[in-house]
Amino acid sequence: MSGAKSFAGASAAVPASTPLLDIQDVSKGFTLHAAGRRVSGCEHISMRVGHGEFVGVTGRSGSGKSTILKCIYRTNLPESGKILYDSAAFGVVDLATLDERRMIYLRNNEIGYISQFLDCVPRTTARQIVRASASEAFEDEEAIESETTRMLEHFDFPKNLWDLYPNTFSGGEKLRLNIARAMVRRPRFLLLDEPTDSLDNASKAKVRELIEQLKASGTTMLGIFHDLEFMEGVCDREYNMQAGGFVAGSSVAE
Numbered sequence: 243m244s245g246a247k248s249f250a251g252a253s254a255a256v257p258a259s260t261p262l263l264d265i266q267d268v269s270k271g272f273t274l275h276a277a278g279r280r281v282s283g284c285e286h287i288s289m290r291v292g293h294g295e296f297v298g299v300t301g302r303s304g305s306g307k308s309t310i311l312k313c314i315y316r317t318n319l320p321e322s323g324k325i326l327y328d329s330a331a332f333g334v335v336d337l338a339t340l341d342e343r344r345m346i347y348l349r350n351n352e353i354g355y356i357s358q359f360l361d362c363v364p365r366t367t368a369r370q371i372v373r374a375s376a377s378e379a380f381e382d383e384e385a386i387e388s389e390t391t392r393m394l395e396h397f398d399f400p401k402n403l404w405d406l407y408p409n410t411f412s413g414g415e416k417l418r419l420n421i422a423r424a425m426v427r428r429p430r431f432l433l434l435d436e437p438t439d440s441l442d443n444a445s446k447a448k449v450r451e452l453i454e455q456l457k458a459s460g461t462t463m464l465g466i467f468h469d470l471e472f473m474e475g476v477c478d479r480e481y482n483m484q485a486g487g488f489v490a491g492s493s494v495a496e
């Protein structure tokens with residue numbers, strides 16, 4: 243990508259058969275100090291996701307769907323197991339133990355995370371939010387500016403909202419801004435944490451369209467959707483947390 247930042251010391255390519263993500267027996271629990279007890283987040287999760295695949299994660303509420311996604315993005319630190327990720331910059335790395343500097347590089351350049359919530363600095367306009375994200379991935383000002391504009395236009399973000407603060411935006415507008423912010427870095431691997439939950443059917447259809455576009459462009463995705471029927475035809479396989487394995491779809495990476 244033009245003007246994109248690169249990481250010194252990028253390492254060798256790996257065979258095409260290597261899955262993009264290979265989660266091996268990952269567990270994560272939480273200690274609730276005030277209550278003096280432990281809560282299980284997710285237990286013994288193993289799954290592989292092939293390059294370009296879209297895997298849907300299902301399971302009852304509290305079964306650990308968000309916990310495993312956060313372990314991959316490393317906002318949760320796994321307690322045991324490995325999360326092998328076939329990165330473009332460093333080859334295969336274990337996200338469970340990767341040093342912070344390279345983890346931040348991967349978040350800025352390779353792995354995106356989209357939820358239904360828009361976390362941002364107060365009094366920052368929609369344009370500034372996307373621009374700040376672009377500046378993590380691109381070096382020259384021209385590329386930052388043009389990619390910001392391109393993404394806001396691409397995701398149909400209404401022009402009259404570009405220079406407003408997002409606190410008054412609708413759920414669909416916030417989500418589109420969230421997606422534009424994540425996508426401006428052109429991640430090769432996207433984690434989707436229930437992004438469509440608060441949306442009406444028209445906005446959901448728009449998200450599905452975006453996901454279809456991303457899939458066609460080769461982006462690998464792992465997503466939690468409560469309404470998996472809605473994702474039918476886009477989702478290649480379904481991993482169910484209670485079953486502890488894939489329950490639908492053909493195996494690409496196994």
Ligand SMILES: Nc1ncnc2c1ncn2[C@@H]1O[C@H](COP(=O)(O)OP(=O)(O)OP(=O)(O)O)[C@@H](O)[C@H]1O
Nearest residue numbers: 272281282283301302303304305306307308309310
């Ligand atoms: N930061 C945390 N501190 C303490 N407990 C947590 C934390 N994050 C998750 N948990 C607990 O871990 C378990 C799994 O939570 P998680 O959010 O992963 O479930 P989920 O399958 O995504 O649920 P839902 O579909 O309702 O969003 C729950 O019992 C939850 O209370």
